[in-house]
Amino acid sequence: MFEKLFENIRKKIVITEREEEICRSLFIPKKLRKRQYLLQQGDVTKYTAFVEKGLLRSYIIDDKGAELIMQFAPEGWWINDMYSAITGEPAEQNIDAIEDSELLLLTTQGYEQLMQEAPVFERFFRLQLQNSFVALQRRLKGNIILTAEEKYKNFIQAYPNIVQRVPQHNIASFLGITPESLSRIRKQMAER
Amino acid sequence: MFEKLFENIRKKIVITEREEEICRSLFIPKKLRKRQYLLQQGDVTKYTAFVEKGLLRSYIIDDKGAELIMQFAPEGWWINDMYSAITGEPAEQNIDAIEDSELLLLTTQGYEQLMQEAPVFERFFRLQLQNSFVALQRRLKGNIILTAEEKYKNFIQAYPNIVQRVPQHNIASFLGITPESLSRIRKQMAER
DNA sequence: AAAAACTCTTGATGTATGTTAATGAAATCA
DNA sequence: TGATTTCATTAACATACATCAAGAGTTTTT
Numbered sequence: 001m002f003e004k005l006f007e008n009i010r011k012k013i014v015i016t017e018r019e020e021e022i023c024r025s026l027f028i029p030k031k032l033r034k035r036q037y038l039l040q041q042g043d044v045t046k047y048t049a050f051v052e053k054g055l056l057r058s059y060i061i062d063d064k065g066a067e068l069i070m071q072f073a074p075e076g077w078w079i080n081d082m083y084s085a086i087t088g089e090p091a092e093q094n095i096d097a098i099e100d101s102e103l104l105l106l107t108t109q110g111y112e113q114l115m116q117e118a119p120v121f122e123r124f125f126r127l128q129l130q131n132s133f134v135a136l137q138r139r140l141k142g143n144i145i146l147t148a149e150e151k152y153k154n155f156i157q158a159y160p161n162i163v164q165r166v167p168q169h170n171i172a173s174f175l176g177i178t179p180e181s182l183s184r185i186r187k188q189m190a191e192r
Numbered sequence: 193m194f195e196k197l198f199e200n201i202r203k204k205i206v207i208t209e210r211e212e213e214i215c216r217s218l219f220i221p222k223k224l225r226k227r228q229y230l231l232q233q234g235d236v237t238k239y240t241a242f243v244e245k246g247l248l249r250s251y252i253i254d255d256k257g258a259e260l261i262m263q264f265a266p267e268g269w270w271i272n273d274m275y276s277a278i279t280g281e282p283a284e285q286n287i288d289a290i291e292d293s294e295l296l297l298l299t300t301q302g303y304e305q306l307m308q309e310a311p312v313f314e315r316f317f318r319l320q321l322q323n324s325f326v327a328l329q330r331r332l333k334g335n336i337i338l339t340a341e342e343k344y345k346n347f348i349q350a351y352p353n354i355v356q357r358v359p360q361h362n363i364a365s366f367l368g369i370t371p372e373s374l375s376r377i378r379k380q381m382a383e384r
Numbered sequence: 385a386a387a388a389a390c391t392c393t394t395g396a397t398g399t400a401t402g403t404t405a406a407t408g409a410a411a412t413c414a
Numbered sequence: 415t416g417a418t419t420t421c422a423t424t425a426a427c428a429t430a431c432a433t434c435a436a437g438a439g440t441t442t443t444t
Contacts, residue, residue: 062337070329083326115315122314123307129321134275136325137262140332144368145254148431167391176336181431183393340401359421373401375423 001029004052004076005104012127019118026114027104032056032097038079039095045084047105051077054101055165058093059173069174072098072162078128085111098166143176149185151175193221196244196268197296204319211310218306219296224248224289230271231287237276239297243269246293247357250285251365261366264290264354270320277303290358335368341377343367 002024009015009023027050032038038056039045049056051073058079059069070093073079084091085108106114114121142154155175156163163171168186169179194216201207201215219242224230230248231237241248243265250271251261262285265271276283277300298306306313334346347367348355355363360378361371 060333064337066337068333068336070333082322082329086322086326119311119314122311122318126314126318126321129318129325130274130278133321133325133328134278136328136332137274140328140335141252141260141262143332143335144260145256145258169391178432179392180394180433184431187393361421370402371422372403372424376401379423 026110032101048080050104052102055099058095218302224293240272242296244294247291250287
């Protein structure tokens with residue numbers, strides 16, 4: 001159950017047997033069925049989730065009822081509503097499972113405890129955040145300067161596996177375009 | 193010279209006299225004149241900068257020659273090209289001064305040294321990154337779901353001081369709209 | 385196995401914002 | 415102080431993408 005987690009952690013830091021034990025004691029295994037929520041808008045985030053198996057998404061619903069997918073999280077990825085986690089305010093995001101999934105959950109309290117008992121995790125999460133930040137900057141940039149078609153091409157280039165696993169309108173939602181536009185773009189691309 | 197820096201650090205962590213000393217030895221004071229570059233696209237990032245005084249911006253120029261401002265950094269803010277800093281690859285971003293500025297620079301090496309000699313800074317930069325990440329998520333969201341007018345209103349709400357200090361087309365560039373559009377939006381807003 | 389819900393496609397039409405271009409004012413430079 | 419660059423405004427026109435609406439497969443539910 002913990003293989004993917006330790007593999008993920010060891011990509012960034014070195015941990016001891018002892019620290020592995022601490023993780024085993026703090027992370028809570030949890031299964032989620034397709035369409036089941038891990039977090040709903042308005043609730044306060046309780047967990048930071050690591051995905052061992054399956055696929056999750058986080059998304060928001062704006063005032064006009066439009067959905068925007070903030071993140072896809074397949075195996076080996078982390079997901080939570082960072083805003084709610086650090087402020088303790090109700091979450092703006094929803095997180096649910098796109099496929100039946102197996103998670104390892106770290107409570108907000110467990111998160112702090114982990115840092116205390118194994119300070120090397122300060123470093124781990126810092127490095128993790130650096131990468132997330134850079135990825136998000138790139139996404140913002142793409143969103144502003146690219147055309148819808150370029151956004152889609154970048155996406156299938158960057159996440160070919162996700163393309164296979166989610167309905168097309170989810171990709172549109174992630175890219176910030178309508179499903180209709182994406183459909184037309186794909187048609188054009190196929191015609192050439 | 194270091195007042196703002198320590199004030200900024202102490203908002204997130206507790207540091208000792210000793211750690212203050214380490215900072216004094218690692219941060220390099222530097223003045224930058226208006227329009228002077230701290231980093232140019234293609235060069236590798238050498239520094240992470242803390243702004244003691246003045247105002248900087250980071251921006252990219254895309255293939256079509258369009259400019260996109262990624263960040264404004266007034267007093268008390270940090271700025272660098274995170275991508276280049278963590279990968280060692282040439283920077284995509286430019287960073288320059290909008291006003292004559294006074295900076296405290298931490299070299300990439302100094303950054304690592306700081307973590308070694310004062311590990312509490314792992315925590316500091318982690319917390320820092322958490323906030324940056326949340327702010328960036330909010331910006332991405334706004335960029336996708338808001339109209340140009342809403343984007344502008346949010347901006348003047350969030351950064352009233354920046355509005356006073358930079359030319360209007362810089363704000364347009366930050367928001368991802370054209371200066372002409374912003375001008376029209378302001379006209380409309382004034383008419384009501 | 386029928387009903388319901390979801391998913392994708394396609395067409396007609398609308399609109400927010402971009403593009404191009406010209407002008408004048410303000411700031412900076414020499 | 416005159417010359418030059420930067421900045422903001424405005425108008426006419428263009429366009430990428432959204433919206434609305436209908437239809438046909440698919441998948442899921444009962």
